[in-house]
Amino acid sequence: MIIVNYCVSIMLICLGLYAVTMKKDLIKVVIGLGIIDYGVNLFIVSVGFNDGGTAPIYTIAELLNGAASTYFVDPVPQALTLTSIVIGACVDAMALALVVMIYRKYHSINADDVRRIRG
Amino acid sequence: MYDILMILFHVLVFPGLLFVCVIGLLLAGIDRKVLARMQKRVGPPIVQPWYDFLKLMGKETIVPSNANRAVFLGAPVVGLSSLIVMMLFIPIFGYSAFSGSADLIVILYLLTIPAVCLIVGGSSSGSPYAGIGISREMVTMMAYEFPLIIALLSVAKVVGGETLVFSMRSIANWQLSNGCLIAHWALIPAALAFLLIIPAEVGTQPFDVAEAETEICEGPLVEYSGAPLGVFKLNTAIKMFIMTGLFTTLFLGGIDTGMVWLNAIIYVAISIVLTVLTMTIPHAICARLKIEKLFKFYWTIVAGLALLSLILVWFGL
Amino acid sequence: MFDYHHFPVIAVMILFLGAFLVEIFGAKNKAVRNTIAIVVAGISTVCIYALxxxxxxxxxVISYWMGNWAPVSGYAIGIGYEVDALNLFFALLTVTTFFLSGIYSIRYMEKDEHLGHYYTLFLMLSGGVLGLVLTGDVFNMFVMIEIMTFAAVALTAFRNRSFGALEGAFKYLALGSIGSSMTLAGIAVLYMSCHTLNMAQLSSILGSQPLNPTTVFAFALMFAGLAVKAFIVPFHTPAADAYMVAPTSVSMMFSGMVNKAGVYGMIRLCYTIFHAMDQSSLQILLVAFGCVTMFVGVTMALAQHDFKRLLAFHSISQIGYVITAIGLSTAVGLSAGLFHAMNHTLFKGLLFLTAGAVLKATGTTNLDKLGGLSKKMPLTTICFLVGAFSISGLPPFNGFASKWMVYQAAYAKAVTTGNFFYAVVTIVAVVVSVMTLASFIKVTQACFFGQCPDSLKDTKEVPFSMRLPMWILSVACLASGVFYNFVYEKVLYPAMVATLNTVKYIDSMMGAGYSAAAGVQNHLVDAPRLSVWDPISWLLLFVICLVAICLVVVLGDKTRGRLSDAEGEPQDGKYATFFGGEHALHSHVGGSDLFWGFKKDFKGYFNVVQGAHDGNVNTYASWVVIATAVIAIFMVIFVK
Structure with a gap:
């Protein structure tokens, strides 16, 4: 239960939400989306922390000695975080590709100009 | 065999096709005669709508080149059939040809079908006058559906009490044992709202902006001629009967003399009185309302009356 | 013959395998690509229908642990797929939608480029949604949501030369990504309290004790995240843009499967995992959201000039009906919601397909530029009229049956709880239904009837493989309206009972007796006996009347009342449209000219609501954030 991790992850999420809702430049919006993802990833990894535990990997020595009672941190959130990192990378890639093509078509990446569909 | 014959009798003669057409045209005739007398003229004979209908049946039907033929010719007939089917489900003082739980909501939706047939028929004729007419007809429908549903919900709440009752048969039965619904003072605003909705639903002045003869040459009906036009005029006449009949069933239902034909005569007499009250007198007195004024009228005053009734009924008064 | 326990997984995996194969072979040979796509979609459809x-x-209840990792000492350690009646209900909708859309896309998309990528994305979208509705693991659901979002965004931007496609895709990605992040955060908080990701085990843990603030916070986050996927107001803004700019076969899939997946997620969340639907505060929250969605959706639709954007707003509005009915949390309400979801897939899919046919034939969906298409495209007009009457709720189509059930459920709830709010809900629902009718009359007049402009003189009817899905859906709309009792008994009642029967859900996954040990009980199921409206007898009477009237008209005097219509060119003005005696070049009352009085009366309202849809991604994102905050505060205070 690391308080600092949780506080920082909530700050990152809020910072990312600020960037998405307040910044006009579309690249800054994409960066905001990324920051939200990193905040959530930090949160997930911190959820699995057990105080005093080691990395959740069995070595051969431990297996041969039958040490089934080694105290691990929870491996499931680490798996979730890996998946989430990959998803975050895909979102950023696709969003940036869209921004590049929007620039070619609209000649601007200001959110006030990229709003031909409205009403 | 007997059952099939009885079903055909109910559908085609009483209370189906023949009964409804005859009485509907009678109401239309009485409406015209009384209006004429109020305007200090002699007016046409009461049987004039029958003569008009028979004359139109014999005229040539011209299908304009811009029109979609199937929809143009089919719309009036579909409207007439749905009106007759609806009449089969409305009990005449406790006698209804087909039971089967026809709720108020089903009747409400069946009532929209003739209006939709008029709209789609007018739209399919391809005329710009029809386009404007159907737009106004649709806005009129939006205007009167709102207070109509509120009035029907208040009636259902009074009859149902703690359980849910929507069926017409139970409303009729409840009034036989507890007295007619208009005697409940909390329902009087709802009854007034329903009376004000009747002319809009039928399409008589002052709410007939959709068919304004002086302005848009009868709106959706401008390209119609011959038999389809006759059927549309018949639909309007039948709607007069159905709407006044619905008011009688919902709010004045406590009468039962035990003989079907006497009940029917009393029913028709009440319909005549209601027609004169709600359709002829406003027609003679008031001018035609513009569409935005009509909408505002229904969504403020009439809906306010119905809502007042619903609130009074809901909180147990 | 085959072991049907493997069918759910086969159905999902073969779609991903098909996507992979299309990507490899697709660019080279068109026939191979189309064959692989249709065959794979067909196999998946057959697997699901066989269940x-x-x-x-x-x-x-079919339960399947991936890799045979069964639970160990009462803890779920593998990813499980569980198919009970609710899952299968939504899977059937999904499978039908993408199969018909696949048939439609063959001719619809034939002039586009990079079709290999189109079919890959199409199969991935289908696989994502199907995986979402069949899975029993909450993180697997999140992964499937992400696959679905990516494929959807890429498909939205597919025709990147057309107006607004890139912009719509970007907004969809930004807002969808915020929603997914909130869902993931909610899952993480949930894992923190319950230490499991399996939905059955979560259900048993959360059902045996009251909710503490941590789990309520997780509930709020996941609720908001899934609401973004279901496109409820105020999370609906990407839907309006994306449905408009995507290729129409994809729009049909969006409105038919993607938002149903969001609705399924919300049902699972509220009913099965959190057992929270017995609390009146949550019921009021869902019903309030549903009402606002219904009303805002339909009023925005009345003001639109583009055919597909109008259909998009109607989609949003009908999902409002579904959410309202589900939020009532009675047996009738839940089955009404499910029925309306099914009918919405059918009639909205049909309407989008007709819009696509119009777009392909004429090249535009602008209601101000269309007109008089019923003479050029008569079969499409019939299908459109069936869809329009279904969505407006006219008898005997399916929209009427499901909307009638919604009104009954809402008013029954009003009477049993004595809460005036639910009577208002009934009134709003009826008014919205009339406005839906108005909106479709507008489209009928503006697009199909009236005068044909000169630019559209050469339009032709669309090819057969595009008309076939439209016919299938029209017949389905009519059949499920007329035989709705059959649909209710065989399909809806099992699905509704399965939703409320969490004991069976948990026991099938985790082993018999698990839920009893945890102290979880079923929700109440009051006996759902509907008052019977018999559409068959109504139709019989209708037909009798119709025949009688036609006989009277036809057997009349042949010499006097005859029927004339123009052959070829109008000769002497007798068959021309009456226009006050003057010659007019073009006198069509089009899309923007209709409902003038209504728009004038509501000018203030339209200025506010239309002005709020200003197209700026920051504005839309701020709505999402504010709405999430409101949901979170409400739930933490009122949901126990």
């Missing part, structure tokens, strides 16, 4: 007998008729 109807065991799950709906025999009442079995």
């Amino acid at each position: 109807i007998k065991p799950v709906f008729f025999d009442g079995e």
Whole structure:
């Protein structure tokens, strides 16, 4: 239960939400989306922390000695975080590709100009 | 065999096709005669709508080149059939040809079908006058559906009490044992709202902006001629009967003399009185309302009356 | 013959395998690509339809642990797929939608480029949604949501030369990504309290004790995240843009499967995992959201000039009906919501397909530029009229049956709880239904009837493979309206009972007796006996009347009342449209000219609501954030 991790992850999420809702430049919006993802990833990894535990990997020595009672941190959130990192990378890639093509078509990446569909 | 014959009798003669057409045209005739007398003229004979209908049946039907033929010719007939089917489900003082739980909501939706047939028929004729007419007809429908549903919900709440009752048969039965619904003072605003909705639903002045003869040459009906036009005029006449009949069933239902034909005569007499009250007198007195004024009228005053009734009924008064 | 326990997984995996194969072989050979796509979609459809007998008729719940990782000492350690009647209900909708859309896309998309990528994305979208509705693991659901979002965004931007496609895709990605992040955060908080990701085990843990603030916070986050996927107001803004700019076969899939997946997620969340639907505060929250969605959706639709954007707003509005009905949390309400979801897939899919046919034939969906298409495209007009009457709720189509059930459920709830709010809900629902009718009359007049402009003189009817899905859906709309009792008994009742029967859900996954040990009980199921409206007898009477009237008209005097219509060119003005005696070049009352009085009366309202849809991604994102905050505060205070 690391308080600092949780506080920082909530700050990152809020910072990312600020960037998405307040910044006009579309690249800054994409960066905001990324920051939200990193905040959530930090949160997930911190959820699995057990105080005093080691990395959740069995070595051969431990297996041969039958040490089934080694105290691990929870491996499931680490798996979730890996998946989430990959998803975050895909979102950023696709969003940036869209921004590049929007620039070619609209000649601007200001959110006030990229709003031909409205009403 | 007997059952099939009885079903055909109910559908085609009483209370189906023949009964409804005859009485509907009678109401239309009485409406015209009384209006004429109020305007200090002699007016046409009461049987004039029958003569008009028979004359139109014999005229040539011209299908304009811009029109979609199937929809143009089919719309009036579909409207007439749905009106007759609806009449089969409305009990005449406790006698209804087909039971089967026809709720108020089903009747409400069946009532929209003739209006939709008029709209789609007018739209399919391809005329710009029809386009404007159907737009106004649709806005009129939006205007009167709102207070109509509120009035029907208040009636259902009074009859149902703690359980849910929507069926017409139970409303009729409840009034036989507890007295007619208009005697409940909390329902009087709802009854007034329903009376004000009747002319809009039928399409008589002052709410007939959709068919304004002086302005848009009868709106959706401008390209119609011959038999389809006759059927549309018949639909309007039948709607007069159905709407006044619905008011009688919902709010004045406590009468039962035990003989079907006497009940029917009393029913028709009440319909005549209601027609004169709600359709002829406003027609003679008031001018035609513009569409935005009509909408505002229904969504403020009439809906306010119905809502007042619903609130009074809901909180147990 | 085959072991049907493997069918759910086969159905999902073969779609991903097909996507992979299309990507490899697709660029080279068109026939191979189309064959692979249709065959794969067909196999998946058959697998899911084969599950109807065991799950709906025999009442079995299929549970499948991936890799055979069964639970160890009462803890779920593998990813599980569980198919009970609710899952199968939504899977059937999904499968039908993408199969018909696949048939439609063959001719619809034939002039586009990079079709290999189109079919890959199409199969991935289908696989994502199907995986979402069949899975029993909450993180697997999140992964499937992400696959679905990516494929959807890429498909939205597919025709990147057309107006607004890139912009719509970007907004969809930004807002969808915020929603997914909130869902993931909610899952993480949930894992923190319950230490499991399996939905059955979560259900048993959360059902045996009251909710503490941590789990309520997780509930709020996941609720908001899934609401973004279901496109409820105020999370609906990407839907309006994306449905408009995507290729129409994809729009049909969006409105038919993607938002149903969001609705399914919300049902699972509220009913099964959190057992929270017995609390009146949550019921009021869902019903309030549903009402606002219904009303805002339909009023925005009345003001639109583009055919597909109008259909998009109607989609949003009808999902409002579904959410309202589900939020009522009675047996009738839940089955009404499910029925309306099914009908919405059918009639909205039909309407989008007709819009696509119009777009392909004429090249535009602008209601101000269309007109008089019923003479050029008569079959499409019939299908459109069936869809329009279904969505407006006219008898005897399916929209009427499901909307009638919604009104009954809402008013029954009003009477049993004595809460005036639910009577208002009934009134709003009826008014919205009339406005839906108005909106479709507008489209009928503006697009199909009236005068044909000169630019559209050469339009032709669309090819057969595009008309076939439209016919299938029209017949389905009519059939499920007329035989709605059959649909209710065989399909809806099992699905509704399965939703409320969490004991069976948990026991099938984790082993018998697990839920009893945890102290979880079923929700109440009051006996759902509907008052019977018999559409068949109504139709019989209708036909009798119709025949009688036609006989009277036809057997009349042949010499006097005759029927004339123009052959070829109008000769002497007798068959021309009456226009006050003057010659007019073009006198069509089009899309923007209709409902003038209504728009004038509501000018203030339209200025506010239309002005709020200003197209700026920051504005839309701020709505999402504010709405999430409101949901979170409400739930933490009122949901126990």
